[in-house]
Amino acid sequence: MVLSVDSRLNDAVIPPCVLAGLVEIGQREGLEVTGWCAGTGVTPAQLVTSESIKVSFRQAATILRRAVRAMPGRPLGMEIGRRDVLLTYGILGVAMQSCATGAEALVVGLELQLAAGSLIDVNAEVIGAELVLSLHERAPEPELVTFLCEDVFCSTLLLVRSVFGADTSPKYIELVYPQPTYERQYRYFFGCPVRFDGYANRMVFDSSVLTDTLPTHHEPTRAVAVEACRRLLDLDGPRPDIIVAIEALLSQNLRQPVTMAEVAKHLHVTERTLRRQLTDAGESFSAVRNRVRERRATFLLRKSTMTVDAISREVGFTDAREFRRAYIRWTGNIPTHQRRKS
Structure with a gap:
């Protein structure tokens, strides 16, 4: 309906x-x-x-x-x-x-x-x-x-x-x-x-x-x-419910990242429908996943004593070097820059 x-x-x-x-x-x-x-x-x-x-x-x-x-x-x-x-x-x-x-x-x-x-x-x-x-x-x-x-x-x-x-x-x-x-x-x-x-x-x-x-x-x-x-009530403004749902699911599965197909199955929609909903919201699956990973990684860098290698595993990377390169793409800074800021 x-x-x-x-x-x-x-x-x-x-x-x-x-x-x-x-x-x-x-x-x-x-x-x-x-x-x-x-x-x-x-x-x-x-x-x-x-x-x-x-x-x-x-x-x-x-x-x-x-x-x-x-x-x-x-x-x-x-x-x-x-x-x-x-x-x-x-x-x-x-x-x-x-x-x-x-x-x-x-x-x-x-x-x-x-x-x-x-x-x-x-x-x-x-x-x-x-x-x-x-x-x-x-x-x-x-x-x-x-x-x-x-x-x-x-x-x-x-x-x-x-x-x-x-x-x-x-x-x-x-x-x-x-x-x-x-x-x-x-x-x-x-x-x-x-x-x-x-x-x-x-x-x-x-x-x-x-x-x-x-x-x-x-x-x-x-x-x-x-x-x-x-x-x-979110000072950053409201977001489409499909984005919130995907972010919540990804946040719960960061160590073993789920695929777009698995997310679609969890939401009881086809992968094609999920891709269309993301497009309508002005988003892509990879962008949402990267945002969730970056948010969690930055939090751990600022608030925990975990090593960068441990944090990389926590957010779903098997190779710490790959995580460092990704973090630079996301934020423009190396991971240890956030640790120095805290």
Whole structure:
């Protein structure tokens, strides 16, 4: 299924927090979670354990769709959204909790919302005495809208309650989809009227929350957490998901370099398709592989005491002289130049 011609849907900018939660649920229940990731370029292990990997909307939607189909008829979005605030919002939650007022927290949350890993966009506006948080799909995903709304609204309310108290509730919630069989769980968790088959997906609070002082305010923590969120969202700019997937795979196999054919097999595409995707991204397989090797070699030269010969083997060269020549091509300097710089 083609989601959109919008190339932004293929940019790997989304931390896999939500996906990791689903994979962990599936693993606990003995489901075959590997199939959820087939053809996406990422693995369940990467989603759960990697601190650096990010995915595109296309990748995430594919995995989410398969997970929802594997566990039908249950409040999966609520299960993910009701986890601990650090699991649902991560470092963004810390940043928002540390703000001075509700209004400042809202500005931070809206600016850096991608850091929470959601696949649906949050907008906010004040209408009279109400603060209206509305959700908007990035691409039409009828199978996922229930999950996405449950996740964001549950995690948002959890964050609000972590600051203002467990008895805090919205004034009401409106949702575009039909009432699910577990509707009672909505009313129990949200503690407010919930309207289904509505015209919009929105959660409404009293606007006074914007002027309230946050008891968890701590400016140094806020500054550090905001900067961490910005780093998480990649200051170098988004990259196509196929490039991120290939780099991740190559990084895991540097000592015994994999071929382009092996990468294509791992990604469940033909070698011809992989070459075309690389061309579309303005890349070549050798350029990506060399970048991964150079990045790892430079790190080891600067941060370790390994010999140049050992580093050459670490990044997949059997001949240290070949590594030295390659490093000069990549950087314009001999390997020991980096060691002197450190």
